[in-house]
Amino acid sequence: MNIPTTKSSIQLDLLHPRFVTRLEAFFSDSRIKNRVAVSSGCRSYAAQLRLYRLYRAGKGNLAANPDWQRPDGFFKGSFHQEQPCGHSFAVDLRQLSRSISKPDINKIAVTYGIVPTIQAKEWWHHQPRNGKGWFDAPALKGEASEGTIDVPLLEPVVDWAGIVAAILAQRQQVTRRPLIRGSRGDAVKTAQSRLGALGFDCGPADGIFGRKTAWAVKQLQKKKKLPTTGTVDVHTFDALFT
Ligand SMILES: [Zn+2]
Known part of the structure; x- marks a missing residue:
């Protein structure tokens, strides 16, 4: 996996393969390379629960309840967290160099379908999709990689x-x-x-x-x-x- 992180402890293994493809393309863009890295990746359910309990005990940062069912019915808790399909759908980015501005990082990220969904509060938080579906990735249009790696989501069958x-x-x-x-x-x-x-x-x-x-x-x-x-x-x- 060719995704730079700010620390070796940052976990990326649960990211959805289609998201990984987008991130790899984004990080190999010459405008981004060596200027941006991932500062927060995916978390297992248990890890999210641990953070949430710390937060509830007043000892940690704000963390979503891992069991909170989002209104879209598919996602639970934080988008960083392992979802019912077994993957997670968020990373936080860090600006490593002042040679690119945060708004410019986001302008480029969006073209790879990596969208700052809560930009007003957290410019660094990025998702490839929300509960409704995948965001458009115009920079990847026509590239075979995007089409062939489109692993279908294992959405739970709802009875x-x-x-x-x-x-x-x-x-x-x-x-x-x-x-x-x-x-x-x-x-x-x-x-x-x-x-x-x-x-x-x-x-x-x-x-x-x-x-x-x-x-x-x-x-x-x-x-x-x-x-x-x-x-x-x-x-x-x-x-x-x-
Ligand atoms: Zn985040």
């Missing part, structure tokens, strides 16, 4: 009927017996992942109803003007999906 049936079964279960602190199981997991998706952070969706989950439930109930019981009855369960 929507099965998911709906499972959620309806959980709803019935919650109607009979609301979820309370100490509850465990898949209904708790569903509630936690929905709370996370709605922006009420309750930590990883581990299926264990603890203090953080109760706090997040109360925040949801306040927002939805439901009694703030901190337990998930059927009204609160329904509020998770509206």
Whole structure:
């Protein structure tokens, strides 16, 4: 792999092969060579969880919850993180030389389909795609490499009927017996992942109803003007999906 990094410890092995092709082309561009390097690459799920826990404990930089399901339904947590398809889709770049400006680095990167998706906040963060699909790479058009290395994404096959049936079964279960602190199981997991998706952070969706989950439930109930019981009855369960 011909991608320069700022440290030897930076991991690149989980990057999607199509992304690797783009990065190799970008880094062999004479305007970029020796002036830019990758300062942050891919992370396994476990590594992301470690960073997230440090962040939650107030001991580390802001890190995404690895179990947070992005609204696009495919990606989870950080784009740097290993995704359900087994690959990751983000690198951070560092400017090594003042002979090229950061805006110029980004102008060139975009032509290779390496896009600063949060440019206003993090000029260095680059992705080859988002949840909808791959970004266009005009600099690679017509090059055989781009066409032949287009490995299809192993998108999970979604059994929507099965998911709906499972959620309806959980709803019935919650109607009979609301979820309370100490509850465990898949209904708790569903509630936690929905709370996370709605922006009420309750930590990883581990299926264990603890203090953080109760706090997040109360925040949801306040927002939805439901009694703030901190337990998930059927009204609160329904509020998770509206
Ligand atoms: Zn980044």
